[in-house]
Amino acid sequence: MEKKQQIVMSGIRPTGFLHLGNYFGALRNYVKMQEEYECYFMVADLHSLTTHPDTKELKQNVHRVLAENIASGIDPDKAALYCQSHVHETSELYLYLNMLAYKGELEKTTTFKDKVRQQPDNVNAGLLTYPVLQAADIILHRATFVPVGKDQEQHLEMARNFANRFNHRYGDVFPEPFAFNYGSELIKVPSLDGTGKMSKSENQNATLYLADEDEVIRKKVMKAKTDAGPTAPYSQKPDYIENLFLLMKLVSAADVIAKYENDYNTCVIRYGDMKKQLGEDMVKFISPIREKVNGILKDEKYLKEVMEKGAEKARKSAKATMELVRQAMGLKYL
Ligand code: TRP
Numbered sequence: 001m002e003k004k005q006q007i008v009m010s011g012i013r014p015t016g017f018l019h020l021g022n023y024f025g026a027l028r029n030y031v032k033m034q035e036e037y038e039c040y041f042m043v044a045d046l047h048s049l050t051t052h053p054d055t056k057e058l059k060q061n062v063h064r065v066l067a068e069n070i071a072s073g074i075d076p077d078k079a080a081l082y083c084q085s086h087v088h089e090t091s092e093l094y095l096y097l098n099m100l101a102y103k104g105e106l107e108k109t110t111t112f113k114d115k116v117r118q119q120p121d122n123v124n125a126g127l128l129t130y131p132v133l134q135a136a137d138i139i140l141h142r143a144t145f146v147p148v149g150k151d152q153e154q155h156l157e158m159a160r161n162f163a164n165r166f167n168h169r170y171g172d173v174f175p176e177p178f179a180f181n182y183g184s185e186l187i188k189v190p191s192l193d194g195t196g197k198m199s200k201s202e203n204q205n206a207t208l209y210l211a212d213e214d215e216v217i218r219k220k221v222m223k224a225k226t227d228a229g230p231t232a233p234y235s236q237k238p239d240y241i242e243n244l245f246l247l248m249k250l251v252s253a254a255d256v257i258a259k260y261e262n263d264y265n266t267c268v269i270r271y272g273d274m275k276k277q278l279g280e281d282m283v284k285f286i287s288p289i290r291e292k293v294n295g296i297l298k299d300e301k302y303l304k305e306v307m308e309k310g311a312e313k314a315r316k317s318a319k320a321t322m323e324l325v326r327q328a329m330g331l332k333y334l
Pocket of ligand 1: 044
């Protein structure tokens with residue numbers, strides 16, 4: 001099949017600062033995909049209302065996530081970069097899909113059960129139907145490729161179920177969407193404390209954000225856990241040391257990495273020096289992105305143009321799908 005025919009769609013909630021994990025795990029892939037496919041990248045502002053009903057900071061957060069996407073290489077002239085709430089067709093499709101989604105399957109969704117535990121005082125219907133809204137986001141563009149992480153697999157499976165149920169009941173409108181990423185393994189960016197991955201909300205001191213100032217980056221890297229070093233040549237690396245090398249591979253030059261590998265294998269490695277080097281290489285990598293983000297954030301006119309252009313592209317695709325949907329459903333009486 002001709003590659004351009006595949007449609008890519010993904011969303012990101014505007015609920016925090018993007019970090020190196022988002023950059024290497026997702027954004028870098030999006031940047032590649034925009035060259036090869038018709039891409040829809042969406043800021044999921046409506047989804048954020050299920051957990052963040054206070055909208056005081058929403059505008060600021062939406063602007064930031066857009067700026068971070070652009071600074072990381074998303075080109076608003078190539079991909080459709082837009083806000084969920086600007087495409088009203090999403091809400092219409094969400095309503096129709098809600099009639100095809102069962103209370104039982106929604107209640108047993110892992111992310112729903114997690115949220116019920118996290119916010120027992122706000123178990124709202126939007127939270128329950130979160131996967132229905134996500135399915136609407138995706139199939140609204142009749143997308144088949146959805147670049148997401150492992151934690152979204154269940155939502156994708158539900159999107160396929162809703163799409164198939166619609167097709168069986170009303171006629172073929174939607175192709176099945178699947179999780180899609182380059183390579184077999186998603187790049188995981190380890191946190192600096194040797195436990196788990198970098199994260200938007202957890203262990204902020206072990207996560208490097210695209211917004212971190214140079215000094216903050218250096219400090220976080222210097223605090224990374226190390227030990228007295230290996231005592232035998234070619235020892236296996238403990239997890240937290242392996243992680244430092246993994247991080248180095250993301251941002252440092254090949255000869256630098258080779259030097260520290262060799263120092264490790266010959267038991268002369270100085271972790272203080274290694275972390276200093278890693279800190280500097282991280283600063284070199286992150287600071288141009290951060291400065292670009294700050295420049296974009298100052299230019300509200302540009303951000304407005306980006307959002308308008310993105311919404312226009314997304315609405316065009318959405319309108320075409322919704323015509324088919326209303327036709328198939330028999331919601332045409334005139
Ligand atoms: N639920 C996704 C997340 O938490 C965000 C999202 C919203 C999304 N709509 C989407 C992802 C559509 C992919 C496709 O990360």
